[in-house]
Amino acid sequence: xxxxxxxxxxxxxxxxxxxxxxxxxxxxxxxxxxxxxxxxxxxxxxxxxxxxxxxxxxxxxxxxxxxxxxxxxxxxxxxxxxxxxxxxxxxxxxxxxxxxxxxxxxxxxxxxxxxxxxxxxxxxxxxxxxxxxxxxxxxxxxxxxxxxxxxxxxxxxxxxxxxxxxxxxxxxxxxxxxxxxxxxxxxxxxxxxxxxxxxxxxxxxxxxxxxxxxxxxxxxxxxxxxxxxxxxxxxxxxxxxxxxxxxxxxxxxxxxxxxxxxxxxxxxxxxxxxxxxxxxxxxxxxxxxxxxxxxxxxxxxxxxxxxxxxxxxxxxxxxxxxxxxxxxxxxxxxxxxxxxxxxxxxxxxxxxxxxxxxxxxxxxxxxxxxxxxxxxxxxxxxxxxxxxxxxxxxxxxxxxxxxxxxxxxxxxxxxxxxxxxxxxxxxxxxxxxxxxxxxxxxxxxxxxxxxxxxxxxxxxxxxxxxxxxxxxxxxxxxxxxxxxxxxxxxxxxxxxxxxxxxxxxxxxxxxxxxxxxxxxxxxxxxxxxxxxxxxxxxxxxxxxxxxxxxxxxxxxxxxxxxxxxxxxxxxxxxxxxxxxxxxxxxxxxxxxxxxxxxxxxxxxxxxxxxxxxxxxxxxxxxxxxxxxxxxxxxxxxxxxxxxxxxxxxxx
Numbered sequence: 087x088x089x090x091x092x093x094x095x096x097x098x099x100x101x102x103x104x105x106x107x108x109x110x111x112x113x114x115x116x117x118x119x120x121x122x123x124x125x126x127x128x129x130x131x132x133x134x135x136x137x138x139x140x141x142x143x144x145x146x147x148x149x150x151x152x153x154x155x156x157x158x159x160x161x162x163x164x165x166x167x168x169x170x171x172x173x174x175x176x177x178x179x180x181x182x183x184x185x186x187x188x189x190x191x192x193x194x195x196x197x198x199x200x201x202x203x204x205x206x207x208x209x210x211x212x213x214x215x216x217x218x219x220x221x222x223x224x225x226x227x228x229x230x231x232x233x234x235x236x237x238x239x240x241x242x243x244x245x246x247x248x249x250x251x252x253x254x255x256x257x258x259x260x261x262x263x264x265x266x267x268x269x270x271x272x273x274x275x276x277x278x279x280x281x282x283x284x285x286x287x288x289x290x291x292x293x294x295x296x297x298x299x300x301x302x303x304x305x306x307x308x309x310x311x312x313x314x315x316x317x318x319x320x321x322x323x324x325x326x327x328x329x330x331x332x333x334x335x336x337x338x339x340x341x342x343x344x345x346x347x348x349x350x351x352x353x354x355x356x357x358x359x360x361x362x363x364x365x366x367x368x369x370x371x372x373x374x375x376x377x378x379x380x381x382x383x384x385x386x387x388x389x390x391x392x393x394x395x396x397x398x399x400x401x402x403x404x405x406x407x408x409x410x411x412x413x414x415x416x417x418x419x420x421x422x423x424x425x426x427x428x429x430x431x432x433x434x435x436x437x438x439x440x441x442x443x444x445x446x447x448x449x450x451x452x453x454x455x456x457x458x459x460x461x462x463x464x465x466x467x468x469x470x471x472x473x474x475x476x477x478x479x480x481x482x483x484x485x486x487x488x489x490x491x492x493x494x495x496x497x498x499x500x501x502x503x504x505x506x507x508x509x510x511x512x513x514x515x516x517x518x519x520x521x522x523x524x525x526x527x528x529x530x531x532x533x534x535x536x537x538x539x540x541x542x543x544x545x546x547x548x549x550x551x552x553x554x555x556x557x558x559x560x561x562x563x564x565x566x567x568x569x570x571x572x573x574x575x576x577x578x579x580x581x582x583x584x585x586x587x588x589x590x591x592x593x594x595x596x597x598x599x600x601x602x603x604x605x606x607x608x609x610x611x612x613x614x615x616x617x618x619x620x621x622x623x624x625x626x627x628x629x630x631x632x633x634x635x636x637x638x639x640x641x642x643x644x645x646x647x648x649x650x651x652x653x654x655x656x657x658x659x660x661x662x663x664x665x666x667x668x669x670x671x672x673x674x675x676x677x678x679x680x681x682x683x684x685x686x687x688x689x690x691x692x693x694x695x696x697x698x699x700x701x702x703x704x705x706x707x708x709x710x711x712x713x714x715x716x717x718x719x720x721x722x723x724x725x726x727x728x729x730x731x732x733x734x735x736x737x
Contacts, residue, residue: 129229135222137162149208149231151201170197170205185214185222195232207236255328255349258335261307261342275328275351277321302332306345310334315352326353375450375471378457381464383408395473397443408469413441428456428467437474448475516540516547560693567612567697574607574640574647575600577617581624581638588628589636599639609647611698611718616649619694619702622687623651623714631655634711646700647720652713658706666704667692691716 123130129146131139139160147153150168159168166174173196184192191213197205212227255272259265265284278284305312311333318328332347369376369389375396378387388403396403396411403410416439427434433455440450450471457466522528523536559565582598589596609616620638627636634654641648658666667688688702691714695702698718706712 129231131227131229133225133227135224137165139165140224146229149200149206149229150198157201168199170199173197181212184212188216188220190214206231207233252348255351257347257349259345259347261345263345266344272349275320275326275349276318306332306334307342318349326351327356328352373472375469375473377408377469377471379408379467379469381466383467385410386466395442395448396440402443411438411440413439413447415439415447424454428454429464431456431458431464438471448473449478450474516544560690560697565693565697567615569610569612571608571610572613574609577613577620578639580617581620584621585624585628585636592628592632594628594631594633595635597635597637599637601640601642607642607647609720615694615698616718619691619716620649620651622691623649623716626687626714627651627653627655627712631711642720643717645719645721646717648715648717650713650715652711654711657708657710658704658712659708663704663706667702688714 123141123143126143127145129149130141130143131146132141134140139155139158142155142158147155147158150158152158159165166178169177177194177196180194181192191211193209193211195207195209198208200206209230209232210227211230212225214225215223217223250269252269252271255275256269257265257272258267268281268284273279273281273284276284302312302314311331313329313331315327315329318326320326329350329352330347331350332345334342335344335346336342372389372391375392376387376389377385377392379385384405384407385403388400390400392398392403393400398410420436420438424434424436433453435453436451438450438452439447441447451474452469452471454467454469456464457468459465520540523533523540528536578598578600582596586596624636624638627638631653632655636651636653638649638651640650692702695716695718700716700718702714702716704712704714
């Protein structure tokens, strides 16, 4: 039957009087329970035997954020969709299992969707109804919103988990300092395996206290907190350093009831601090300069050695750019390479020619590298530099000595190779033709040719020996300079007469070129040395020129007289010009020599030029000819005075 929209199942009523009593009783009961349901803070819902919602109290609707029951999805499918996806199957499975087992009730919790879109936690206390046949006939459920309780439980769980999982050791003690709780990190640090092994023990069991225990607890009680460092003692007796942050915990009434302490193992930090102090002393006492700059190169640190070497005080250096040490002697390319290297995050190594505060130059061997922060970003630059001025000087001296020794060795080797050819060859000719010249079988004309060859070989041998003697005297510094006045034009005319026949034989043109109105110059110098030097230059020109012409002469320049010898011969390559004045060197260095000669001519000419206070140089290109310039100091007024003085003295 239906009663006020509800289905009422009646099974044993026999007359209308009984039915009236039932209806009155039901109405009275329903009004009483409806009044309770609609005023309780917990939500109440009633389900029919088909599990559709038959009634929902205002508190229930409020929990879901709706105003009317029509807004509910009252079918089992609708109810299923309202539950959080992670809870749906578990909740329904639990309910159906309880009904199947004919349980009278069930308590369960789950998340249900609020009208605003979020989920709330709810705890349901369900009572199931069964008919006389034992079949499920419905249920009424009291629903409580437990979202805040869940949050509190979760917060507490997180706090418990945080303490249990904390990396730092945590301990809770009573107000006397006896332990009530320690987390796993505390057990691990002190070497214990179970909480029970530590509970009730005094803190003095775990560390060597620098302060009186009661004084620390007194500070905690008075100030509510204390922090400090102590030396702790593990279970096996080993010692380590800890930092302690302790605080006083009060109850809701503000009364202290326990002490909470967090510990940090600072053993490694203390070791690092010790190492840092050691490193600081090492840097301060380092025998090398250590400079730290910012990214712009401005000095932010310098050790005492920097001040000792450069002469600057640390106050003068701080804030200054590192270019304060630059002397201008180091190439700009070196600095560019330096900055490109360190900015790219790499180390630069090299040598710098720097300047001290007093202007004195010095050499440094430097290693400059970037300093990175924990994220790999460059923050500063570190320069470690060593004064190598003395070392550079030593190396220079050693290189000079090495070069001198190697030059001597080369000279010896070249001398042996050269003398083998330049002395034995003419000697062989002299010996050979000397034996032929006395033979009666040869005509007088042939004997004259033999004599000519013997004479040429003899001259060649004499010139070779003379060159060896000259270069030896020059190298040993034993050559003597005999200055006297002589007319320059005379020596040049003699050279022309000497070399013109030789040029004619080779179809060469010989030219003498002198400045206009300068044919009466009287030079005060060593006549024989100048003659010898120019003779070697002209001899080389004739020897290495096969076509064209040769010209020689001089120029008058400020403070010097410059001779020149120009030819149109083979020329000299750029590579050979760097060593053409070395002993025993010719442009053609081949096994089969194309030209006779000792190879000492240019070396002798250079040595003479330097002895006389001058120099020699060459301008040449391969296959286009060469010009050799030989100059000596010359002052026309001074020379005339010397010449006049010597004439007055009868020289």
